[in-house]
Amino acid sequence: MAGFTDATSVQRADDDSFDTDLDPLWTVGGKPNGGYLLAILARAAIETAGTHPDPLSASAVYLSPPDPGPAAVTVEVLRAGRSASQVRARLSQKDRTCVEALFTLGALAAAGEPRWVDAAPPPVAAEDALFATPSQAPGTGLRIDMLDQFEQRIDWQAVGDPPGELRGWLRLPDGAAWDPVSLLFAADAFPPATFTLGSNGWTPTLELTVYVRALPAPGPLRVRQRARLLTESLVDQVCEIWDAEDRIVAQATQLAAYRMPAS
Structure with missing residues (x-):
């Protein structure tokens, strides 16, 4: 099993570039997950900026899906401030740009009581009452290897109430703690909500924006x-994440393509 920290590690090549190895175990249908790639870019951005340890925001465009194996990350510090830094990072493979992202980096505190929030955590069945999503779902023909690396438990009884919504739990293996970088992955770790509306699962991400709001509780x-x-071929979806103390720790929006089965 490739732990998340090891699977998203980067090795400095020179002042503004890094080498990385895209792990085949963190893939969907053989291609690295978009949130996983965003976490790799975040690690390179944080190491380059030096003074700010946490991603506050990340916005990525996905240009070409890379394959598992060696890849390169180049980083440009756009601004180094006292409370925040802005950094651009690009992942490339075989002379093609695959992902480009902009980060705002800072230092996060543990989640506290918000001054105001527009919604309470949604009801979800108890974690131990739900089964872990298998990496090879029967009848789909799609293998999701990353589901062997963490636990995803979806409240299937709640699907369709309301329409277009999925709710559930995520847990890293062996008691590993979520942190601001792994929250970038968590924001793209659930199945697309279009599953609940009849799509057939092909949902490539075009753009993903994540706000990390606080350090999550264990x-x-x-x-x-x-x-x-949903328009003819595009969907925008929202992901909201609460920690074990019911404090919201991350929010994301995503624009993706989708496909409905032939009539």
Whole structure:
């Protein structure tokens, strides 16, 4: 099993570039997950900026899906401030750009009581009452190897209430703690909400934006993912993440393509 920290590690090549190895175990249908790639870029951005240890925001465009194996990350510090730094990072493989991201980096505190929040954590069945999603779902023909590396438990009884929404839990193996970088992955770790509306699973991410709001408390993450608008071929969806103390620790929006089965 490739632990998340090891699977997202980068090795400095020179002042503004890093080498990395995209792990085949953190893939969907043989391609590295988008949140996993964003976490790799974040590690390179943090190491380059030096003074700010946490991603506050990340916005990535996905240009070409890379394959597992060696890849390169180049980083440019756009601004180094006292409370925050802005950094651009690019992942490339075989002379093609695959992902480009902008980060705002800072220092996060543990989640406290918010001054105001628009919604309480949604109801989700108890974690131990739900089964872990298998990496090879029967009848799908799609292998999701990354589901062997962490636990995803979806409240299937709640699907369809309301329509276009998935709720459940995420947990790293062996009691590993979630942190701001792994929250970038968590924001893209759930199935697309279009599954609840009849799509056939092909949902490549075009753009993903994540806000990390606080250091998560130890324990599982409560996740709600919901579709907001489906047009002919595109969906935008929102992911909200609460820690084990019911404090919201990350929010994400994503624009993706999707496909409905032939009539």
